[in-house]
Amino acid sequence: MSLAIPDALQRWRLLLGEASQGALGGLAGEALAADAALEWLYGRDPERALRGERSGGLEPSQLTTPDWINDVHRLFPQEVIERLERDAVERYGITEVVTNLDVLERIPPSQSLLRAVLQTKHLMNPDVLAAARRIVAAVVRQLLEKLATEVRQAFAGPxxxxxxxxxxxxxxxxxxxxxxxxxxxxxxxxxxxxxxxxxxxxxSRRHVQRWDLILLIDQSGSMVDSVIHSAVMAACLWNLPGMQTRLVAFDTSVVDLTQDVADPVELLMKVQLGGGTDIARAVAYAQSCVANPARTMIVLVSDFYEGGDAGELVRRVQALVQAGCRVLGLAALDADARPNYDRETAARLVKVGAQVGAMTPGELAGWIAEKVKQ
Structure with missing residues (x-):
């Protein structure tokens, strides 16, 4: 069932929203319910506040995400449903939408959808989780095809x-x-x-001696894009001659996911986003893994908002640098490389010898290749 076609004035009222109610009149019945569903979604647009429009009222009660999904499927035709669900996930980040199996199977695989899956997979039942895994695999396959080429180009010798x-x-x-x-x-x-x-x-081959690469990945929710690209990047580096890659995810605890590096889909499905951040503990774990400091690169992917002891973090990074390790701190590792990070902590790490910045995966591959040549 879908919404019966309203008259011309009501169609304009639905299109223009609550601000037009004085001129066009009110709504009733299913048209009112449709307006509430549209307002629930598009009332989140920050530009409406700049225009002085009201948003998000929907008194006396606010729709929940499951209620909204049910109303959308009851009130709108299929092509409108698909557009609303896509906007919910990709435009407004309403990730709860993807816990619905029907919705998840209709939205085309994309990095936006992958982000939503990773943030909500703990809410999914087994059937939804199986569909989510297929989405993760599809997006990872696209990223692998692109990043594998960039990595090969970076590591190809003259x-x-x-x-x-x-x-x-x-x-x-x-x-x-x-x-x-x-x-x-x-x-x-x-x-x-x-x-x-x-x-x-x-x-000619650029390197013959073994190098150890330790990727430390911050699992906090703001780092989701960097987590995705780090997992795919590790898989691309895994089979390079002379390169041993270790991947470690952390929040307030530390989890070594190296056994899954060759399978980025499995790795991403094990990542638990959110929680606190203890960067010093992750760096301490990296220290315990260093066998040959002169041939070890540690790449710390984090926003540097330290929930633990910032002083200990700085001391451990300094110790690694003084021992001969190359330490790179990345505030972002994704396609845009536009970070939001704690500049004070980052500056302290730079003072003790770390390099800090933001990179695309291709740029990171070039950085690693350059250090391997030295």
């Missing part, structure tokens, strides 16, 4: 013109040798060179 390669990819293309090898097929009349065979160069 081209070696003395050696040929059977790997036919654009960045290895040998233009000079290809031109020279096909000059006999130059057509003077047409002014064209007909190429029969393409030539490609090999690349």
């Amino acid at each position: 081209r070696d013109r003395r050696r040929r390669s059977s790997l036919k990819i654009a960045r290895n293309f040998d233009f000079v040798r290809t031109l020279r090898g096909n000059l006999a097929r130059w057509d003077r009349e047409r002014g064209r060179l007909f190429v029969e065979r393409l030539h490609f160069m090999s690349r």
Whole structure:
């Protein structure tokens, strides 16, 4: 069942919202219920407050998320339902929507949906969780395809013109040798060179000695995008020759997830977002894992809002740097690299020798590759 088509004035009233009620009149019946459902969602728009519009009234009582889902399915046609549910998740971050199996299966996989799944998976029953896992797998597969290319490019050594390669990819293309090898097929009349065979160069390897990479990932809710990209990044680095990758998630406790690094879907489904933050405890765990400081990189992905002892955090980072470890603090590791972080704590870490910034996954791959070359 869906909302019966109202008359023209009521349609305009639904479209323009509560601010138009004085001019267009009130609503009744299912039109009133539809208006309440639309107001529940779009009343959250911060631009309405700037325009001086009222929002979020819906007296005498406020809809709950399950009530809203039920009303939307009762009152609107299918194409409207899909748009409302997508806006709820992607535009307004109403992540409870994805605990509904029907909704979860209708919204196309995206990073916005993945964020919502990770934030609400603890609320899901087994059937919903199985659907959520499929969404996680689909989005992770998309990210892996992109990041794997960036990682390969960062770790590929310089081209070696003395050696040929059977790997036919654009960045290895040998233009000079290809031109020279096909000059006999130059057509003077047409002014064209007909190429029969393409030539490609090999690349020298950038590293031969083993390096240890320890990724410390803050699980606080504000770091969800960085958690996603860290998991995928670790999977991309896992099989690189000479690179041993360890991934550790933390809040007030520390969980070593290294056994799941090769399976980022499983890893993300084990991450528990939210809770407090004890960065010093995570860094202490990293210290216990260091075997060869001169060939160890520690990447701390956090907003640096320390819930534990900030002084201890600074002392431990200083000890790692003095021992010879490369320590990188990332306030964001995602596609945008636009962080919100505690600048005071970050500045203290810089003073004791850490590098601090925000990076995209591709930039992190380049940073790691550069340190490996040294």
